Amino acid sequence: MSATEQTEAVRPKGTRLPRRARRNQLLGAAQEVFVAQGYHAAAMDDIAERAGVSKPVLYQHFPGKLELYLALLDQHCESLLHSVRTALASTSDNKQRVAATMDAYFAYVEDEGGAFRLVFESDLTNEPAVRERVDRVALQCAEAICEVIAEDTGLPRDESMLLAVGLGAVSQVVARYWVADGRKVDRERALGLLTSLTWRGIAGFPLHGSEQDAGDA
Known part of the structure; x- marks a missing residue:
């Protein structure tokens, strides 16, 4: 704040x-x-x-308290989704796009207000209205990533979505661990490591319509 x-x-x-x-x-x-x-x-x-x-x-x-909590949760879920979409649209270079998406999760978790705890670490996850919002924002972020993967690789949507869910989950879990662990690794170094890990995986899928893609067909 x-x-x-x-x-x-x-x-x-x-x-x-x-x-x-x-x-x-x-x-x-x-x-x-x-x-x-x-x-x-x-x-x-x-x-x-x-x-x-x-x-x-x-x-x-x-x-009531629940309505107040849900209003706050809606606000911060929308903030996360906006950050991920902005990162994906920030460049057409896919390696930079991966880095920007990782950075969006790090920035969200690193925010001094601690809003990420309401989304990722709520003590109210058994409440259906809370669970629905948390699941929905995770799905929406994955869908945004999925669109890029499907367009660039030509993979079927179900396969692209599987990869997208994995990328989103890795990003938020690692970012949360980094904060909980006291930021022992320099932020840029942490982002570089995570980007290298995820990029080496996703780069194994050739661009749709590329020479490598045609040769593999």
């Missing part, structure tokens, strides 16, 4: 804000509480206090 957002999160009670600004303020406060305490230990009282508002104001925007 930025310094501006943190300032908003401790705004004194009674300050009137436009509805959208108030909602964003509440989401920022909720993120801090949920990341620090987990869903089950967090209380609406804690969130209201962190936001500097009364509980009635909080309930005007979110009818």
